[in-house]
Amino acid sequence: MEDFIFAKIVDGDIVFYFEEGYTQKDLFEYFQKKLNTMKNFFKFGDSFYIYLKDESQYNLLPKIAKFARTLDLKLAGAYFGELPPSKSQKKELDLSxxxxxxxxxxxxxxxxxxxxxxxxxxxxxxxxxxxxxxxxxxxxxxxxxxxxxxxxxxxxxxxxxxxxxxxxxxxxxxxxxxxxxxxxxxxxxxxxxxxxxxxx
Missing domain, CATH: 2.160.20.70 (Pectate Lyase C-like)
Incomplete structure (x- = not known):
């Protein structure tokens, strides 16, 4: 399966990148699998960010936040369209x-x-x-x-x-x-x- 959600560390924050061109159902189901496979990386109460290339997918955020809470994690925030310069100009680590x-x-x-x-x-x-x-x-x-x-x-x-x-x-x-x-x-x-x- 094509990896259309991937995680990076950007300036010390964990950011999940959501590619465009996929349905909300596919994105949410794949994110659930992705987060479950990475749960050993996180500690209790850790937070992460979401980066949505397709700004129209913003209504995924409540579902993502609710699912994160079931794993004792926290959605700290979201970015849309383009990352701000404070993030885009920082070094990245691809967690995959x-x-x-x-x-x-x-x-x-x-x-x-x-x-x-x-x-x-x-x-x-x-x-x-x-x-x-x-x-x-x-x-x-x-x-x-x-x-x-x-x-x-x-x-x-x-x-x-x-x-x-x-x-x-x-x-x-x-x-x-x-x-x-x-x-x-x-x-x-x-x-x-x-x-x-x-x-x-």
Whole structure:
């Protein structure tokens, strides 16, 4: 089946994109399946947004909000037609190709994914994370992270605390780098990797 509803993380928010050209019945039924398959990603009380390319489908929102409540989730808002500049100019993570881990990555453990990887936990010393795309770690990084193995141009790494002796992004290695004592972002710009402190 064609994936006509897909989820992305945009500027820290989960946004479900609804393609146009489908009936409200098809959209709602497919959204129910989509949300059910992703329910392990969410925590109790989490919220999400809806983006409807077809503005005339706005009356789907009450049904979506009601269904979300049955899963202890919340519809936080909706966008129509075009995303506002505050969202459209932000980096996106496509959750359909994203692996999500809600635990620490232990020493000796190796995580591989051709897409993006999101980790809600620490990457311990001796662990290894390899992503074709980007890596986001909501925790401390002591192990090895390699990002941008296939999608070099847009790849980035974000970590709440970076203490790794080896990070690689788009084949650019960082050995024993002096990381800032703050959340950090590593991205590629003009074939150079840039390390920046973040305010989270």
């Amino acid at each position: 190709s994203t692996k999500i881990y809600r635990k620490h990555v232990r020493s000796g453990q190796v995580i591989d994914n051709p897409g993006d990887i999101i980790i809600f936990g620490n990457v311990n010393s001796g662990a290894e994370v390899n992503a074709g795309g980007s890596v986001i770690v909501y925790g401390k990084v002591f192990g090895v992270i390699r990002a941008g193995l296939t999608n070099k141009r847009n790849a980035f790494i974000i970590a709440s605390k970076m203490e790794s002796s080896l990070i690689e992004i788009a084949e650019i290695p960082f050995f024993n780098h002096e990381w800032p004592d703050a959340p950090v972002s590593i991205r590629v710009e003009n074939d150079k990797a840039l390390v920046e402190s973040l305010e989270i």
